[in-house]
Amino acid sequence: MKENRIRILYIDDEVHNLNAFKASFRRSYEIYTANSAQEGKQLLKSIDVHIIIADQKMPVSTGVEFFNEIKDTLPDPMRILLTGYTDVEDIIDAINKGHIFSYIKKPWDEHELHRTIQNAYEIYATRKQLKEKIVELEKINDELNRFIYSTSHDLRSPLMSVLGIINLSRLDNSVTDPNGYLNMIEVCIQKLDGFIQKIIEYYRNSRLDVEYEKINFDHLLNECISQFKHQNTAIEFQVTVDQPVDFKGDTFRISVILNNLISNAVKYQKPDEVHPKVNMAVKVEPHKATLLISDNGIGILSEHLNNIFKMFFRSKNNNKPGSGIGLYIVKEALNKIGGTINVESKYGEGTQFEISIPNRNDFDS
Amino acid sequence: MISIPDLRVILIDDNEVDLLLHEKLIAIQQISRTVLAFNNANKALEFLSSNITLPRIPPTVILLDIQMPEMDGFDFLEAFDSYPARIKSQCHVIMVSSSLDYSDISRTYANPMVVKLLKKPLLAKELTAAVTEIFRDFS
Numbered sequence: 454m455k456e457n458r459i460r461i462l463y464i465d466d467e468v469h470n471l472n473a474f475k476a477s478f479r480r481s482y483e484i485y486t487a488n489s490a491q492e493g494k495q496l497l498k499s500i501d502v503h504i505i506i507a508d509q510k511m512p513v514s515t516g517v518e519f520f521n522e523i524k525d526t527l528p529d530p531m532r533i534l535l536t537g538y539t540d541v542e543d544i545i546d547a548i549n550k551g552h553i554f555s556y557i558k559k560p561w562d563e564h565e566l567h568r569t570i571q572n573a574y575e576i577y578a579t580r581k582q583l584k585e586k587i588v589e590l591e592k593i594n595d596e597l598n599r600f601i602y603s604t605s606h607d608l609r610s611p612l613m614s615v616l617g618i619i620n621l622s623r624l625d626n627s628v629t630d631p632n633g634y635l636n637m638i639e640v641c642i643q644k645l646d647g648f649i650q651k652i653i654e655y656y657r658n659s660r661l662d663v664e665y666e667k668i669n670f671d672h673l674l675n676e677c678i679s680q681f682k683h684q685n686t687a688i689e690f691q692v693t694v695d696q697p698v699d700f701k702g703d704t705f706r707i708s709v710i711l712n713n714l715i716s717n718a719v720k721y722q723k724p725d726e727v728h729p730k731v732n733m734a735v736k737v738e739p740h741k742a743t744l745l746i747s748d749n750g751i752g753i754l755s756e757h758l759n760n761i762f763k764m765f766f767r768s769k770n771n772n773k774p775g776s777g778i779g780l781y782i783v784k785e786a787l788n789k790i791g792g793t794i795n796v797e798s799k800y801g802e803g804t805q806f807e808i809s810i811p812n813r814n815d816f817d818s
Numbered sequence: 819m820i821s822i823p824d825l826r827v828i829l830i831d832d833n834e835v836d837l838l839l840h841e842k843l844i845a846i847q848q849i850s851r852t853v854l855a856f857n858n859a860n861k862a863l864e865f866l867s868s869n870i871t872l873p874r875i876p877p878t879v880i881l882l883d884i885q886m887p888e889m890d891g892f893d894f895l896e897a898f899d900s901y902p903a904r905i906k907s908q909c910h911v912i913m914v915s916s917s918l919d920y921s922d923i924s925r926t927y928a929n930p931m932v933v934k935l936l937k938k939p940l941l942a943k944e945l946t947a948a949v950t951e952i953f954r955d956f957s
Contacts, residue, residue, distance in 0.1 A: 602919055605917060605918045605919055606916065606917055606919070609916045609917075610833065610885075610916045610938070612916075613937075613938035613939045614833060614835045614836055614839065614938070616938075616939040617835075617836065617839040617938065617939035617940060618835070618839065620939055620941065620942070621839055621842055621843065621846075624843070624846050625842070625846060650918065653918055657920070661920075
């Protein structure tokens with residue numbers, strides 16, 4: 454059995470038709486014949502065919518009945534019905550019941566049948582490829598999930614041990630470190646960990662299902678601020694929340710967005726600024742929430758504004774540590790929940806991000 | 819310092835460095851004099867089995883890691899759940915993990931045997947606070 458040839462099973466109760474078919478097509482295809490539906494079924498148990506052609510008018514069981522019977526156990530082969538009668542009822546019946554690819558009139562036109570077989574095989578091959586691709590994609594997906602899981606554990610676990618050792622050395626004062634090397638190690642480890650966490654955040658955003666729940670912005674913003682406050686205690690945070698109606702949205706993604714933007718606002722402050730400020734204003738309306746996050750930090754060069762949402766883009770005008778992935782994650786998370794973002798910035802004066810997120814609260818019901 | 823006289827701590831973690839770290843932290847914070855470290859959850863279960871016949875089971879805090887080869891933290895909890903109530907009631911499980919995995923975290927919170935989840939690196943303050951909280955009503 455050659456693998457690259459099209460295998461066809463032809464079922465017809467008239468033996469001379471079987472012979473004629475063989476004579477016309479045996480050079481092009483690998484042909485199996487049967488003179489009853491019963492014999493056809495028997496043959497299909499041992500041979501894997503691509504196309505099945507069956508005559509409609511056969512004693513015991515008709516072509517349509519035969520196709521209908523095998524379609525659940527053998528869904529893959531393409532089915533072609535052959536009949537001498539152009540009975541519309543038959544055709545409709547065949548197409549609806551037996552999932553038939555095509556219908557050919559007897560006596561068949563050799564070219565037409567040839568073309569039909571070719572077309573049927575093309576669809577067969579495409580479907581098969583698609584199935585293989587799906588299996589392959591599912592496997593890759595699964596591997597990616599496991600990769601994320603082990604990244605979050607296997608990479609972080611030794612880092613956390615190192616941080617634990619540093620903490621311990623401070624508690625028991627067992628290490629003399631006049632040059633502050635331990636602090637430097639700690640800063641490096643935290644930077645690396647921050648990067649690992651960003652990667653995990655990115656994958657979780659792209660893979661986790663969107664889930665809507667009630668969000669209290671006052672609570673959410675203060676939670677975010679408490680995470681970053683200690684990084685620069687001079688900053689004055691101002692939060693204004695105008696939430697007269699309930700807001701429903703994806704908590705994970707919205708907090709990812711806020712965390713990244715607030716983290717940036719805290720990080721990119723001018724070192725000589727006397728009154729560093731981060732202002733946050735939220736306005737909730739029945740159909741959307743608008744969030745403004747502004748700072749009086751170093752600002753973004755206008756020629757960089759178009760690039761800040763690109764993956765791994767980092768502005769050259771600052772020497773702050775960054776992974777270049779934060780704003781990319783913000784953009785991706787907004788895409789997931791149907792939100793938009795705008796940025797305005799004056800270099801040396803500050804930056805303002807305006808976010809709009811749809812409110813998934815169903816007011817109409 | 820925690821003043822439960824016969825309090826003991828069982829550490830279960832496949833990471834030897836973390837076992838040592840946690841042991842030192844417990845000593846520095848004077849949480850307990852008795853620390854039993856197991857680098858494999860099965861060995862800890864065996865040890866706990868051998869305790870069943872003791873006339874009195876001392877109050878026990880178990881610091882349990884989540885990801886471990888062979889038997890992980892959740893497997894341990896499942897096996898330990900079948901132990902007699904008189905030993906289970908004396909054991910208080912604190913999960914300790916560096917995991918950021920959402921399902922790990924929610925599974926931990928959902929487990930009735932887990933008192934608390936602490937993130938690695940374990941901080942002296944947090945550990946003491948968690949243990950104090952457990953025995954708040956006892957002393």
